[in-house]
Amino acid sequence: MTYTIENSGQIQFITFDALENIPFIRHGFSTRIGGVSQGVYNSLNLGVKTGDSIEDVEQNIQMFTAAVGLNYENLVVSDQVHGDIIKIVLEEDKGKGFFKERDYHGVDGLITNIPGIPLLTIFADCVPIYFVDIAKKVVGLSHAGWKGTRLKIGKKTVEMMVCHYGSDPKDIVALIGPSIKKCCYEVDQFVINEFESSFGSVSSFTTPKKDGKYMLDLWTANKIVLLEAGLRDENIRNSNLCTSCHSDLFYSYRKENGVTGRMGAIIQLI
Ligand SMILES: [Zn+2]
Incomplete structure (x- = not known):
């Protein structure tokens, strides 16, 4: 296994083996299980930009943060726009984005070297990338959908x-x-053209289909980006969990035709 499903009261969340043995961080990835949201958002929806009740989302975020053992009042949340802007989170940012009003916009990545500040980014199919500098004790998160992957947000986070x-x-x-894994991620020629302009060759992470569409492997594309950024091959790990294949555990924007909840990736220096 590359991950563990943790239970805390009603809440289920995921921890990753590759991060679990790093002693100075705490991390998690939420599932859809154990929250208070109703209907299509059932039940641990963390996405405020969905049609769900804000009060329910707020309660879910509090419950998830507590389940991971982190302080909700210090939580810093991204403001994702499928771009490549990374925010450096400072002491003065504590609580911004949810508990306190955010004074930044269009942020798809967060990094910090300050202990006690949980960072949170939001997902339903897009690729979450967790970063830990094990020498300098820095943590980060970035949000890499196809647009962020094409913009090489992983490399920009490292830079x-x-x-x-x-x-x-x-x-x-x-x-x-x-x-979302390659098994479930079909894209059209437009997306392929965008990747070609950024990556050159796309043959190592795309497979053409007979109908003119392609299956796109965002995991391999992001690995290429991280290798380009100078990471060691053995330090790039993968949870191997497809959100579309595991709709019992996760929301999937693709599988649920865009009307669904969101999961959260969280990390903090302790
Ligand atoms: Zn799949």
Whole structure:
């Protein structure tokens, strides 16, 4: 196994073996199980930008944060737009994005070297990437859907860690979290053209189908991006969990035709 399903009261969340043995962090990835949301959002929806009740989402975020053992009042949340902007989270940012109003917009990645501040990013099929610099003690998260992957947000996150915290990419462990796998991710020619303009060859992570469409492997594309950023091959880990194949555990934007809840990736230095 590459992951464990943890139970805390009603809540179920995932921890990853590759991160679990790092002593100075706490992390998790939420499932759809154990929250208070109703209907299509049943039940642990963390997405405020869905049609769900804000009060229910707020309660779910509090419950999830507590289940992982982290402090909700310090939580810093992204403001995702499928871009490639990474925010450096400072002491003054504690609580922003949910508990307190956010004063930043269009942020698809978060990094910090400050203990006690949980970082949260939101997903339903897009690729969550967790980052831990095991030498300098820096953590980060980025949100890589096809657009973010094409923009190489993973590499930009590493570059920000190098630039602001003096990280050496060889000390960074990256974990590709639950997201839509190639088995379930069909795209059209437009997406392929976009990737070709950014990656050059796309043959190692796409498979053409007979109908002119393609199956796209965002996991391999992100691994290429992280290798390009200087990470060691053995430090790029994968949860091997497809959100579309496991709709018992996860929301899937594709599988549920866009009307569904969201999971959260959370990480904190302790
Ligand atoms: Zn699948």
